[in-house]
Structure formats: C-alpha cells, structure tokens
Ligand code: UDP
C-alpha cells in the first residue's frame with residue numbers, strides 16, 4: 500500500500516549551526532506509517548544554510564529545498580512552503596529546535612481523528628526576557644479587546660493544517676500577513692496541543708525585541724481596524740465633555756450672573772470652544788477612517804466565505 504504523504508515545512512534563515520542536527524532529530528521522530536516531504540525554505544540566508552541543505556538532499560530524496568533570492572521574512576517563507584507543499588497534511592515547524600519534534604506524532608493523531616487544524620500552544624518559556632514575556636501578555640490582552648477574532652495566547656506557527664485548508668490558505672494574497680492569524684481566520688475544526696518551547700539550540704533568535712514589536716504592531720494594523728477609529732472615539736469623548744462644560748459656563752455666567760463667583764474669563768471660554776471644535780475634527784477623522792477601513796478590507800480581497808462541504812459538489 501502506498502503511504503499517505505505528509506509535508507513538513509521548515510523556514511530557515513541563517514540556521515547553518517544547527518540545521519543538520521535539527522534534520523536528524525526530525526527524521527528520527529517522524530512516525531513510519533506515513534511518507535514525508537521535507538520542504539525547507541531557505542529565506543535568503545547569508546551563511547551556508549543552503550549548502551548544508553543541498554548536501555543533506557543528496558542522501559535523502561524526501562528533502563525539497565526552496566530558496567529565496569534574499570531574506571523575505573518568516574511569514575513569506577512559511578507561505579511559500581505551505582502553498583508549494585503537496586502532502587495530505589502540512590506541518591510547519593521552526594528550524595532552530597525550539598519546537599519539539601516529538602509533538603509531530605500528537606499532531607498527526609489529532610489530524611487522524613478529524614481535526615483540520617492542529618495548533619501547538621506554547622506554555623511560558625522561563626528563559627525569555629521580561630519584555631518578551633510581559634510584552635506578549637500585553638499584546639494578547641490588547642489584541643483580543645480590539646479585534647473581532649481572538650488569538651489564543653501562546654498559539655504558535657508550529658501547527659498542522661489539512662490539505663483542504665491549504666487550498667483555502669493559498670487564496671489569501673494579502674501582503675502584510677501573519678501566517679498563524681490567517682490560518683485562524685480560515686476556521687475549520689481545530690485542536691490545541693500544549694508544549695514547552697525548548698531553548699534555541701544554536702545561533703540567535705532573529706526576532707529581536709524591536710522586530711517583535713514590529714510584528715505586534717503589524718498584527719494590529721493588518722488584523723484590526725481599531726487604530727483607525729481611535730481618533731473618532733477620542734472625539735466622541737471630547738465633544739460631550741466640552742459641551743457639558745460649555746453649557747454649564749453659559750448658564751452659570753450669563754443666565755444666572757455668576758452666583759458661584761467663578762469669574763470665567765473670555766480666553767477660558769475660547770479654550771472650551773476650541774476643545775469642542777477639535778472634538779468635531781476628530782469625529783470627522785473617525786468618519787474618514789470608516790471609509791478607509793472599508794477600502795482596506797476590500798484591498799485585502801479575502802474570500803467572502805469558505806465552504807467546507809457542499810452536498811452537490813463533486814469535489815468532496
Ligand atoms: N526565519 C525565517 N526568516 C526570517 C527569520 C526567521 O525563515 O527572516 C525562521 C528561522 O530560521 C526559524 C523560524 O523562522 O526557523 C523562527 O525564527 P526565530 O527562532 O528567529 O524566531 P522565534 O523563535 O523568536 O519565533
């Protein structure tokens with residue numbers, strides 16, 4: 500019987516120090532009931548990651564190397580690997596040994612029992628710096644308060660998707676992309692598997708704090724439109740406040756002849772008026788933002804819906 504093929508997608512950027520070690524650990528951990536294609540995506544490494552992959556390929560037909568002309572970033576690398584893979588399921592895993600290869604077996608079991616998406620959820624890694632740990636907590640709290648979709652804290656790119664999910668994933672063409680959020684957006688039956696991240700075995704994490712900050716910022720901008728509306732909300736707060744103060748001043752000062760002896764000056768009243776006008780401007784900006792956010796959503800050109808089954812379709 501021909502074994503079903505599973506694709507393993509591995510983005511690799513300057514991983515020469517550990518990638519051979521990773522490869523041996525990986526192949527040792529893969530259950531033998533399936534056949535595999537190992538899709539390494541060399542994301543424009545400046546070290547000899549590519550040479551090592553090419554030489555590993557000489558003794559292993561299951562290796563496929565996709566190599567970028569320059570560094571395009573992990574999101575682009577995983578996207579290329581996923582869309583070009585051909586297995587019945589695709590597993591995405593980091594090349595640095597932080598994602599335990601032993602979990603692949605668990606992912607496959609979850610997949611066999613009908614889950615289309617299996618997500619590795621990382622429990623806290625105590626070796627990480629203060630900023631990374633608390634920054635990510637803050638990020639998830641803020642994100643989930645602002646976005647319609649929720650992100651499960653700790654959910655990682657280490658995940659499995661079914662071939663049917665890959666077909667839909669390939670239709671998402673937007674540029675500012677976060678692979679895991681796009682997969683979340685697609686829906687499908689999900690299951691979560693917890694793991695503790697290993698320490699990076701070799702090399703350095705290329706996600707420095709500033710890169711992580713950019714990633715978080717990018718997630719906000721590409722997945723939520725809240726920042727666009729923020730000025731409108733500010734206007735909505737300022738207008739009623741300045742109105743209340745303004746009306747109070749008019750009544751107290753002019754209608755009642757200043758019984759509270761506040762002696763409000765003309766410039767103070769002008770100040771209140773200006774705040775009111777600023778509120779109007781902010782609201783107008785919020786209105787413009789509503790249209791811009793529509794344009795933004797349209798520009799992303801995501802599919803309107805995703806059909807998983809149709810009894811009249813010959814495909815499934
Ligand atoms: N990576 C990549 N392109 C990049 C940066 C990273 O393909 O520009 C790969 C890297 O080789 C690794 C994975 O993405 O396999 C995760 O990278 P890293 O360990 O630097 O990030 P972190 O563990 O902090 O998420």
Ligand code: MG
Nearest residue numbers: 595597699704
């Ligand atoms: Mg890492």
